[in-house]
Every structure is written in structure tokens, then in C-alpha cells.
């Protein structure tokens with residue numbers, strides 16, 4: 265049975281650590297994936313012990329977004345919203361967090377959350393965000409493009425350098441260096457420090473409406489979801505008619521749902537189920553290219569900006585190439601198929 269967040273066992277640690285508790289490493293430098301080994305797959309139908317709030321209003325977001333929320337003052341209450349912001353992007357099955365981490369600086373005023381079921385993978389993303397908050401220009405040592413860019417800038421540091429020294433020098437460099445991989449015109453403002461991105465260990469197939477209100481999200485991503493090839497395992501697929509009703513509930517009318525996969529059969533499965541659901545309409549290639557120009561689809565707070573379309577194109581680029589799975593498919597020169605869907609207004 266699931267365990268509601270406000271029903272914590274007596275004696276359980278209540279210390280507030282930013283983000284996810286119990287880091288796998290004590291370092292605050294960029295984490296290495298090899299320290300976060302975990303089975304390749306988790307069975308979402310057999311994980312039952314995850315915490316969730318009784319309702320979105322009772323969720324404590326302060327550990328995820330301390331710059332935006334203050335901790336609750338009483339048991340059973342939610343965190344105090346300091347800036348009137350709510351999570352708007354959900355990256356479902358975020359894996360190692362490549363999408364959310366690359367979108368965060370593009371939308372510095374938008375809160376985004378990766379949802380991941382595997383504990384060590386969630387921990388990795390949490391540690392990576394923590395390191396980026398401390399040093400926004402940190403180099404991801406597992407990302408060849410990042411390392412090459414840093415080498416070209418002269419901000420890379422050899423791995424055999426003592427960790428303490430490396431972190432000190434990197435921290436100094438980070439102040440000078442900009443967020444990587446973003447066009448200059450889309451750079452976040454000076455002082456940007458990844459406060460708007462976090463990760464939550466959760467089973468996205470359960471309790472999504474406990475975390476998000478009706479119509480709260482403007483984007484929901486399903487990027488390279490686990491294919492669950494065998495027919496008897498299809499019920500574990502993250503897109504299904506029942507779950508689509510939940511996704512439509514948390515996504516606002518005009519909001520966008522994105523899918524991408526390198527498994528042709530899964531692409532057919534996802535697009536046929538979403539296509540059969542009355543509240544989603546598929547965007548044509550031309551519409552995908554023009555996201556941001558049409559009213560109602562933009563991200564709250566960025567409407568009407570000249571850069572809106574540019575930013576949305578960067579989102580599509582990230583969907584295709586910025587996740588770890590996307591990079592792997594790219595390296596192996598595999599094919600990818602994607603789709604983008606507009607959440608239609610509720611019928612009268």
C-alpha cells in the first residue's frame with residue numbers, strides 16, 4: 265500500500281535536506297553515473313511503498329524548490345508558496361534527468377520536475393541538480409559534449425586532480441562560465457542557479473493527481489519510455505487509456521504532451537492510444553515547428569515574446585537529443601519517432 269506523506273512513521277528522520285535525502289556520495293561536485301548502479305528496469309506494478317501527499321495542496325515543495333517555497337508550519341499543511349509558482353513541466357520517467365536539466369535554464373521562471381521510479385537514478389539526478397545549484401557552470405564528466413565544450417573554453421579539469429582542489433577551481437570557473445548548450449539569445453539571466461528544477465522519486469502510474477492539480481501542467485514528457493515488449497507486460501506501459509485520463513486531468517487545455525521512442529511498435533502503441541483519446545489532438549510537423557507562435561500553447565509567463573518560438577524549438581531539440589537515451593540512440597544512429605499532442609478544452 266502507498267504511504268501518505270503526512271503519515272510518517274514515528275522516529276523517522278525529519279531533517280530537511282534540500283532535494284532527495286541520503287546522498288550516495290558525500291561530494292558536492294558533479295556525480296558520476298558509475299557510482300549509482302541500479303538494475304536496468306524497475307517494475308512499476310510491484311513498487312508500492314512510495315510516499316505521496318493526500319492532495320496537491322498538502323505537498324511540501326520546499327525541499328525541492330527552496331527558492332520558491334517555505335516549509336509547512338504545521339503537520340498536514342503544504343509548503344508556503346513564496347512566488348505563486350507551481351510545477352508546470354513534468355518529465356515522466358526522467359531517467360538521468362537530461363531533459364529537465366537542459367530545459368531549466370531555458371525557462372528560468374518555470375518550475376519543472378523529473379519523476380523517476382528507480383532510487384539510485386533519482387539520487388543521481390538530485391545530486392547533479394545540487395551540484396549545478398552550487399556551480400551552475402559545472403561540467404558533467406559523463407557527457408562528452410559538455411567535457412569537449414569545457415575543454416574548448418579551458419575550464420575542464422583532469423579527473424586525477426584531487427577532488428577538493430578540482431571542486432574549488434571548478435567553483436571559481438563556474439562563476440565565469442555560462443550555462444552550456446544554449447544559444448546566446450536564450451541564456452538565463454546572470455546569477456541563474458538551477459533553482460527551478462528538481463526530481464521526485466515516484467511511480468508516475470500512480471497518484472499523479474495527488475501531486476498536481478487539475479490543469480496545472482503546461483508540458484508533460486514521455487521520452488523513451490520502457491517498451492515492455494512482451495504482450496503480457498503491456499499493462500506496465502506508461503501510456504494506456506486509463507492513465508491518459510490522468511494525464512489529461514493534470515495538463516491544462518492548450519498544454520502539450522510529448523512522446524519519443526526508438527521502438528517502432530511502442531510508437532504505434534502510444535500514438536494509437538493517445539489518438540483514440542478524445543482530449544488530445546496531434547500536431548502536424550508544421551505545427552510542431554511553429555509551437556510558440558500559436559496562442560494558448562506557450563508556457564505561462566513567456567507568451568508573446570519574440571524568443572518564444574526559438575525557445576520551443578530548443579525544447580524539441582532537447583526532446584530528441586538531450587536525454588541520455590536520446591544521446592545513446594543518436595550515437596548508435598538508430599531511428600526515433602516522436603509525436604506532440606495538444607490538450608483540447610474540456611467539452612461543454
Ligand SMILES: C[S@@+](CC[C@H](N)C(=O)[O-])C[C@H]1O[C@@H](n2cnc3c(N)ncnc32)[C@H](O)[C@@H]1O
Nearest residue numbers: 308357358359380381467468487488587588589
Ligand atoms: C528508458 S528510460 C528513459 C529515461 C529518460 N526519459 C531518457 O530519455 O533518457 C525509462 C525510465 O522511466 C523510468 N520509469 C519507468 N516506469 C516508471 C514509472 N511508473 N514512474 C516513474 N518512472 C518510471 C525508468 O526507471 C527509467 O529510468
